[in-house]
Amino acid sequence: MKVVLNLVKKEKKALFVIFGGTGDLAQRKLYPALFNLYKRGYLKKHFAVIGTARRPWTNDYYRDVVKSSIDGMVDSQTKINEFASHFYYQSHNVNDVEHYETLKALADKLDAKYELAGNRLYYLAMSPRFFGTISKYLKSEGLADTDGYNRVIIEKPFGRDYQSAKELDDEISKYFSEEDVFRIDHYLGKEMIQNIMALRFSNSILSAIWNNKMISNIQVTLSESLGVEERGGYYDTAGALRDMVQNHILQIVALLVMDRPASYCAKDVRQKKVETFKALKVYSPEEVKANFVRGQYGEGKDMPAYREENLIEPDSMTETFVAGKLEVNNKEMAGVPIYIRTGKRMATKATRIDIVFKQDKGSIYGEQALADNILTINVEPDPGIALSLNTKKIGQEYATKKTELKNSLTKEQAARVPEAYESLILNVLQGNSVNFTHWDELKYSWKFLDAIRKAWDEEGLPVDYFPNYSCGTMGPQISDELLAKDGNYWIFN
Known part of the structure; x- marks a missing residue:
């Protein structure tokens, strides 16, 4: 229907x-x-x-x-x-x-x-x-x-871990039904995030290749150029893992890898998102160590180190950067590595998704190196999409070059885009919860996150481990090494 x-x-x-x-x-x-x-x-x-x-x-x-x-x-x-x-x-x-x-x-x-x-x-x-x-x-x-x-x-924040989130939900659900509770995540109100499903499920050319047979890896970057600013008191008790990964990043990942819903309605979309969170592999402490890294920024040009910020302890071990490799064992995307990273005081403020497709093994160009085919979704600051392809170089030789097909919003189009909160508040007025977080999604995302947090807390780090990246960079070197182990690299750099 x-x-x-x-x-x-x-x-x-x-x-x-x-x-x-x-x-x-x-x-x-x-x-x-x-x-x-x-x-x-x-x-x-x-x-x-x-x-x-x-x-x-x-x-x-x-x-x-x-x-x-x-x-x-x-x-x-x-x-x-x-x-x-x-x-x-x-x-x-x-x-x-x-x-x-x-x-x-x-x-x-x-x-x-x-x-x-x-x-x-x-x-x-x-x-x-x-x-x-x-x-x-x-x-x-x-x-x-x-x-x-x-x-x-x-x-948000809706809890600090699964147990506190459950207690909070139990309290609210005594008085309001799940259908009347709208847990807002402003990233789900952003135009290009809402475009993910349109790209995946309204284009046969993309639907046909959006699977583990054709996709090499997926990369999600949410970088911030600012530090903790006036949020030091809260941030030092939360860190990047709780502040960004549990909500914004995992919600984006769910939209990128969930199976096709029966329709674009809250019930059907929610069902597939919940199935995705259930299929998200919860790591053992050894797997956490192999698949997740953390960082904390040091000083940069005219910028203080995290430990020098207002309301931050001088020996704080709170992470301001997280990078990780996720595995979702569902029908279409099992085996596809999903790399995520987020941090403060990075080189630029940007939210970007890169879908890297596998190389054509039957290339007729012999030993010639081909560029990866990459679908890029720029969420901010310049909303748009880009697809990189290999085309022939101009001239007599049969050599290839990288060509990028781009579609970015014009200034006039960008001016018409609703701000995230505007879009989401209208959804609530309409009773449309498709762009909101259901408790079952929260439940499984917290269980995934708790395993990482517990492993980190038990592992401990020497106080001089941080800082391990400078302000104005794209994070610590260990983030690059995480992908290099698989023969991959960060596309957005």
Whole structure:
């Protein structure tokens, strides 16, 4: 049965309750995302936003903060003022049950004023330790008992390991069903990440060769040029493995290697992603040592070493770089090495995927070296795809050269691309969870990650092992050696 996607733009009616409404995430990402939905006509007259936090702000002050967060996004001050007029502030202690009674009164009032049909989205832009408490009181105090839908949006980190993630999920699931919980991973809202399935499953030429018979290896790089900045306190307790691999990277890997779903709907896509995570080989301590490496940046030109950053211990052994080789033993991709790496203070900020195809063993060109055929998906900073092929050099000799076919977004196209949070919030309004993380995906990804973390913790390293790469490089030498053992190398360098 074919699935027909409803692409008709329709105004969405909803009340947004943002816990942590004064925070950095809300101001940098959420308010601009909501304003873009307003500009595009998905939000019009029938929406309202309640921002909550402990600060004693007034509605007017809160609206000024919202206006400041969207400054420069449109020339019309009238439009900005109209948008901000839908915002209300409620000083709120998430642990105080009486505050939920006050919040409910305001929510019911706005529901009637804006004719919202009882549709409510609760965005938990706070520390995960409050997720269970907020979920409990939303239910017990009647905020989530309306005639419309009640959906909860949760930010990472979702646990520190499998056990803490399970405890957190158990708490939330007491009050909200899985279909009403949207665990947001902003990478799944990026245009080129969402393009992976389109490339794989709507092009017969790629579908035919996207398997272990034709693919030599897959490489995923998420490099950051910045250091820990103001996140030192959090980052030193998490590290690159928890901060980037468990969520963003493993979600990208699942899209790259999962078997074909029956349709493009949340249930079918989720089924194949869960099967992929189940097929992800969990390594023994010896296999971790052979297949994963870690690093920490030292000083560079006008840049401090990690151990010199604010809130970082001078003998910290937290990794700021991870590279690894993954194995997924599913039908199509068993035996294909999947190389991943991510790190801070690297040479450039980029998210890039390289699919390296096997060489043609029946080449008629004898000993002449042929370039690898590589499909590159540039996620950022310049979204686009490229395919490298061998073609004949101009002239009398039968020699080949590498030729690249490219498709990059123009400035006009790039300007029309929805920002990740905008795209994902619209998905929640639509009740479409295809680009969100299901608990079963989290469960298996944490079990994979826990094996690595445990092996590293038990192995230990001498304090002088770090730093082992300089700021402005592509990571430590051991990352290159990881691929060299298999006769491969990093394509993006």
